[in-house]
Amino acid sequence: MAKILITGSNGMLAYDLIPILQQSYEVVGYDRELLDITNIENIKTILEKEQVSIIINCAAYTNVDAAEDEGKLVNYQVNAFGIYLLAKICKNMDIDLIHISTDYVFDGTKKSGYLPQDIPNPINQYGMAKYLGEQLLKSEYPNAILVRTSWLYGGGSQFKxxxxxxxxxxxxxxxxxxxxxxxxSPTYSKDLSKAILDIINNIGNYRGNIFHLCNQTxxxxxxxxxxxxxxxxxxxxxxxxxxxxxxxxxxxxxxxxxSKLTNDNEIVLRSxxxxxxxxxxxx
Ligand SMILES: NC(=O)c1ccc[n+]([C@@H]2O[C@H](COP(=O)([O-])OP(=O)(O)OC[C@H]3O[C@@H](n4cnc5c(N)ncnc54)[C@H](OP(=O)(O)O)[C@@H]3O)[C@@H](O)[C@H]2O)c1
Missing domain, CATH: 3.90.25.10 (UDP-galactose 4-epimerase, domain 1)
Structure with a gap:
């Protein structure tokens, strides 16, 4: 059975993702305190200890407005540099990496829905850092899987x-x-989590792919x-x-x-x- 590590385990998506994956896989969750994705030694130590075959990166800096000023540096540290480190280490250790990104990498001028192959052109600092993270992911580890989602909600009432x-x-x-x-297009994080489970169940077919996963509108x-x-x-x-x-x-x-994302693959979320x-x- 594949063993999966989830970063950012105290976050909203991880909250729904972990129990859904646990129904089929061995899953370990790590929050920022125990696994800081901007700390190379910290990542290496945990990965050597856990011996996982898949990492799902749910860690992110997600305060879109603060990223414009007081959070600017940490936004790039986590959403870009952190992804570079994960990609580099996962490639070296032959660990599959699934990374989550956002509709905010696009500029919002395409009305009909963005396809995975559309070229991003972010218009805010959060989108810029996430896009830089995507580019670093692809250049360091072409087999990594990129999942973009949008307008995410879920977890429970404790989440923003x-x-x-x-x-x-x-x-x-x-x-x-x-x-x-x-x-x-809004996305319920339990629906996204089930779609991520579908990806993992067929990971051999999906390496290097970009997925746009959101509920249907x-x-x-x-x-x-x-x-x-x-x-x-x-x-x-x-x-x-x-x-x-x-x-x-x-x-x-x-x-x-x-910023609607269009699904052009076989994994489709409900309405x-x-x-x-x-x-x-x-x-
Ligand atoms: N929320 C949305 O509307 C939305 C829309 C589109 C895409 N996304 C993407 O979906 C993914 C999951 O988002 P979410 O809403 O679940 O975010 P979230 O609730 O903010 O969770 C992110 C988690 O990452 C942790 N984190 C921050 N810096 C870290 C670091 N250096 N190392 C390790 N962990 C760190 C945070 O911990 P602390 O709280 O302790 O800082 C938090 O627990 C993200 O990639 C996000 O960009 C979200």
Whole structure:
């Protein structure tokens, strides 16, 4: 049985991924305290000890706005340099590496959905560091597997994600303005985790591949406003939800306008509404 190591094990995706993989594989999770992906000696020591055959890198710096200023350095250290180290070491030790990246590597000008072979052109610091990480991954370890996902939510109520934020706001507010000019595809982390399990089950066929994995949306994707409306409908929250523009809701980091990812492989996630329905029942 393959043994799998998950980095960033205290994060949202790892929280859902570990138990799903544990149903079929031996899995060890390491959080930042025990395995810092920016520390070469730390990585080598743990990998020599654990003797795993697959690593899934869930470790990342994910504060998109802070990455514009106070988090700029750590953003590049973790999302780019850390990936370089993992890729180099995994290649030397012949360990399969699955790395998670983001729709924010794209500039948001393609309305019809980004394909894995589309060329990234990030418009914020987080996207730039993640893209640099992708490039280092591919140059150091061409057989590594790259999984891009988007608008991720899951884990439980302890994690910061859009669904949890909307539900928290609904406890104290009667009305809310939500951005209606950014389009994308939400992804339930349990659905993503099952897709990653599918990749692992057939890893011999997928080395070197890029996957775009998100829940299915129609057309150009949905907006944050559409997402919020569905959250409030499913949870029967009586809140006056109004549309606003990105200009009205300014953030430090610019977001891509269209960042739907298109799946062009055999691994397909279910519709975004089904994933969301399961999550809101669960939390
Ligand atoms: N969340 C989204 O909307 C979204 C969308 C698209 C793609 N993604 C990608 O999906 C992946 C998983 O995201 P997530 O939402 O699960 O992120 P998350 O909840 O922020 O988890 C990331 C984990 O990485 C850890 N970490 C940070 N620096 C580290 C280091 N130097 N060494 C080891 N671990 C470190 C963090 O630990 P600390 O908390 O202790 O710092 C945290 O536990 C990431 O690659 C992210 O870029 C996320």
């Amino acid at each position: 994600n859009f669904v949890n934020t909307m539900l928290k706001l609904a406890e104290t507010r009667n009305e809310l303005k939500v951005v209606n000019d950014q389009f994308g 129609q057309g150009n994707g949905i907006t944050w406003y559409d997402f919020a409306q569905e959250i409030f409908r499913l949870t029967q929250k009586n809140i006056d939800c109004q549309r606003c523009t990105s200009e009205e809701f300014l953030t430090k980091a610019k977001r891509p306008q269209y 975004w509404k089904e994933g969301l329905e399961e999550y809101v029942k669960y939390i």
